[in-house]
Amino acid sequence: MDGIFKNLDLPGDLKKLDENELKKAAEEIREYMIRTVADNGGHLAASLGVVELSLALHSTFESPRDQIIWDVGHQSYPHKLLTGRWEQFPSLRKQGGLCGFPKPEESEHDPFLTGHSSTSISAALGLAQARDFNGEDYQVIAVIGDGALTGGMAFEALNHAGHIKADMLVVLNDNEMSISSNVGSMSSYLARIRSDPKYSRIKKDFENFVGRIPWIGKQALDSAEKIKGGLKYLVMPGVIFEELGFTYFGPVDGHNIPALKRVLTQANRMQGPVLIHTVTEKGKGYHYAEKAPEKFHGIGPFDLENGQLLKKKKKSSYTEVFGNALVKLSRENPRITAITAAMTAGTGLTGFAEEFPDRFYDVGIAEQHAVTMAGALAAGGMQPVVAIYSTFLQRAYDQIIHDVCLQKLPVIFAVDRAGITGEDGETHQGLFDLNYLRSIPNMSIMAPANEDELQHMLKTALEYKDGPVAFRYPRDKVEGVELDEPQTLPWGKAELLKSGEDILIIAAGTLVNSALKASEKLFWQGIKPALINARFIKPLDEDLIVSWAQKCGRVVTIEENVLAGGFGSGVMELLEKRGLELPVKRLGIDDQFVAHGLRAEMLSNYNLDADGIYRETVNFVNGKAAKEQG
Numbered sequence: 001m002d003g004i005f006k007n008l009d010l011p012g013d014l015k016k017l018d019e020n021e022l023k024k025a026a027e028e029i030r031e032y033m034i035r036t037v038a039d040n041g042g043h044l045a046a047s048l049g050v051v052e053l054s055l056a057l058h059s060t061f062e063s064p065r066d067q068i069i070w071d072v073g074h075q076s077y078p079h080k081l082l083t084g085r086w087e088q089f090p091s092l093r094k095q096g097g098l099c100g101f102p103k104p105e106e107s108e109h110d111p112f113l114t115g116h117s118s119t120s121i122s123a124a125l126g127l128a129q130a131r132d133f134n135g136e137d138y139q140v141i142a143v144i145g146d147g148a149l150t151g152g153m154a155f156e157a158l159n160h161a162g163h164i165k166a167d168m169l170v171v172l173n174d175n176e177m178s179i180s181s182n183v184g185s186m187s188s189y190l191a192r193i194r195s196d197p198k199y200s201r202i203k204k205d206f207e208n209f210v211g212r213i214p215w216i217g218k219q220a221l222d223s224a225e226k227i228k229g230g231l232k233y234l235v236m237p238g239v240i241f242e243e244l245g246f247t248y249f250g251p252v253d254g255h256n257i258p259a260l261k262r263v264l265t266q267a268n269r270m271q272g273p274v275l276i277h278t279v280t281e282k283g284k285g286y287h288y289a290e291k292a293p294e295k296f297h298g299i300g301p302f303d304l305e306n307g308q309l310l311k312k313k314k315k316s317s318y319t320e321v322f323g324n325a326l327v328k329l330s331r332e333n334p335r336i337t338a339i340t341a342a343m344t345a346g347t348g349l350t351g352f353a354e355e356f357p358d359r360f361y362d363v364g365i366a367e368q369h370a371v372t373m374a375g376a377l378a379a380g381g382m383q384p385v386v387a388i389y390s391t392f393l394q395r396a397y398d399q400i401i402h403d404v405c406l407q408k409l410p411v412i413f414a415v416d417r418a419g420i421t422g423e424d425g426e427t428h429q430g431l432f433d434l435n436y437l438r439s440i441p442n443m444s445i446m447a448p449a450n451e452d453e454l455q456h457m458l459k460t461a462l463e464y465k466d467g468p469v470a471f472r473y474p475r476d477k478v479e480g481v482e483l484d485e486p487q488t489l490p491w492g493k494a495e496l497l498k499s500g501e502d503i504l505i506i507a508a509g510t511l512v513n514s515a516l517k518a519s520e521k522l523f524w525q526g527i528k529p530a531l532i533n534a535r536f537i538k539p540l541d542e543d544l545i546v547s548w549a550q551k552c553g554r555v556v557t558i559e560e561n562v563l564a565g566g567f568g569s570g571v572m573e574l575l576e577k578r579g580l581e582l583p584v585k586r587l588g589i590d591d592q593f594v595a596h597g598l599r600a601e602m603l604s605n606y607n608l609d610a611d612g613i614y615r616e617t618v619n620f621v622n623g624k625a626a627k628e629q630g
């Protein structure tokens with residue numbers, strides 16, 4: 001560490017820095033973060049917005065004794081830099097390097113893992129309760145964005161913390177942005193507080209006025225309090241939080257370190273839950289990120305000088321193909337509605353939102369609400385398409401069962417980022433949807449081998465009226481096949497890609513392409529595989545699979561999902577049902593979480609690239625043990 005941080009023992013020594021030195025520290029952190037994210041990619045805009053807040057927190061409190069929980073955690077880069085991870089920072093998001101999110105395994109300054117939104121207040125409350133049980137004395141602080149505040153869990157936790165009067169702080173980092181502009185009535189409420197200086201002025205004036213009346217007696221004071229109680233609905237900022245049992249401070253300029261330190265110190269002295277409303281600018285300090293905070297929310301490597309992405313896009317993504325197909329099909333079908341949980345661009349719905357604003361819903365970071373609402377839209381005769389990343393759909397598991405599948409409602413789930421997602425790591429891998437969806441009665445599941453099939457699957461799902469349908473596709477570039485007009489696929493039918501006699505390989509999703517390469521190599525090694533593109537994970541094409549399994553005498557299944565209860569398990573259940581005792585080898589993710597790294601690297605680590613599939617199949621045929629995963 002050079003510059004202002006040279007010879008400082010962080011974070012404790014931040015307390016020794018004066019106002020100007022802290023400003024200099026903010027500059028150095030920004031410069032280092034921008035340079036590193038330009039090389040590695042990452043969540044830049046949110047981290048740039050909380051540099052001063054991170055400095056103020058760490059120069060007021062004593063981490064790790066005092067515990068700071070960053071909601072979502074994508075804005076935790078300055079925190080990482082201030083808590084012993086300066087030298088490792090260039091390894092950010094690389095395999096074996098620093099994680100892009102807070103991770104207790106990585107540092108004692110990360111008291112609780114985050115990655116999915118809106119958990120921080122619940123986590124802070126739990127830690128605060130544990131502290132009290134242990135008779136200890138330290139502060140617990142949740143830092144939550146205005147976007148994350150749209151998630152139901154955040155409200156549930158505020159409701160509980162206010163009720164039990166827990167000693168804890170919530171810092172609301174309000175930058176008016178979720179990934180794109182924030183939505184919802186809470187967001188409009190915060191905007192009113194921010195933009196109307198009258199709120200704070202009237203509150204102060206009223207208190208001064210009452211305080212200055214010399215003859216005021218107890219009764220008068222009581223009535224004054226009552227008037228104040230009534231008036232506060234009109235004049236007090238943050239009254240919603242006050243009514244929930246929190247003491248509200250703010251709005252405070254989140255880039256003014258002395259002001260932040262003052263309010264944090266004051267809040268720290270108070271009993272009960274306190275909410276500090278800070279106002280920040282997402283992307284602050286890097287011109288291009290300030291101008292385009294959505295682009296710099298999560299960005300790949302870019303050119304520092306002009307903010308342009310380094311890799312020019314040659315191919316489109318599965319997400320884009322899905323979005324375009326949806327727009328195309330929606331032009332002919334006025335019943336289609338699309339729902340996103342704060343990920344309009346991420347799920348490819350920007351075009352739909354522009355062309356059909358009346359049929360588009362951004363519900364905020366509220367996956368559970370999105371799914372139940374979709375169920376009811378379907379009950380009312382609409383055709384809702386819910387586009388959610390595999391990892392975030394986990395949130396809505398009960399809603400999928402209770403509000404959709406139980407009622408056999410024809411909701412369509414476009415499950416994006418399914419499989420290994422790459423640099424975001426454990427919290428963002430989409431490795432559970434096949435098993436969590438497959439186990440629910442009435443749910444049908446498809447996985448396209450290429451972008452053309454993805455379009456067909458959307459059309460097939462829209463035509464199926466007997467219950468919910470999910471199709472899952474990866475965070476990846478497309479294969480580059482030609483796109484036909486979207487067609488209806490034969491329901492529940494797989495595709496035989498190769499006849500063979502030595503082994504049956506059945507792959508689900510885009511791994512079909514790696515399996516195809518592997519089977520060509522196997523053929524040249526004297527092993528003749530039959531290859532099936534499953535297309536349907538549920539219902540399986542039972543007859544096709546069984547007949548080829550019998551012909552070949554052994555089976556390899558391939559999926560980008562955890563093995564327990566996944567696609568391969570489905571195939572094994574089928575063989576058991578038909579009384580076939582055949583050796584089966586399932587390739588997929590064994591019982592573990594997959595860390596961060598490039599998607600291609602990870603697929604190779606887990607033997608799910610063409611070479612890995614080839615190797616594992618040869619070993620299986622020759623009766624050898626599998627290579628270790630990970």
Ligand SMILES: Cc1ncc(C[n+]2csc(CCOP(=O)(O)OP(=O)(O)O)c2C)c(N)n1
Nearest residue numbers: 046116117145146147148177178179342392
């Ligand atoms: C459950 C869940 N859904 C969606 C996301 C994707 N996501 C990551 S950050 C983000 C926006 C967060 O906005 P805010 O809390 O205001 O933080 P900011 O980036 O503006 O600092 C979203 C939707 C997520 N992490 N978790």
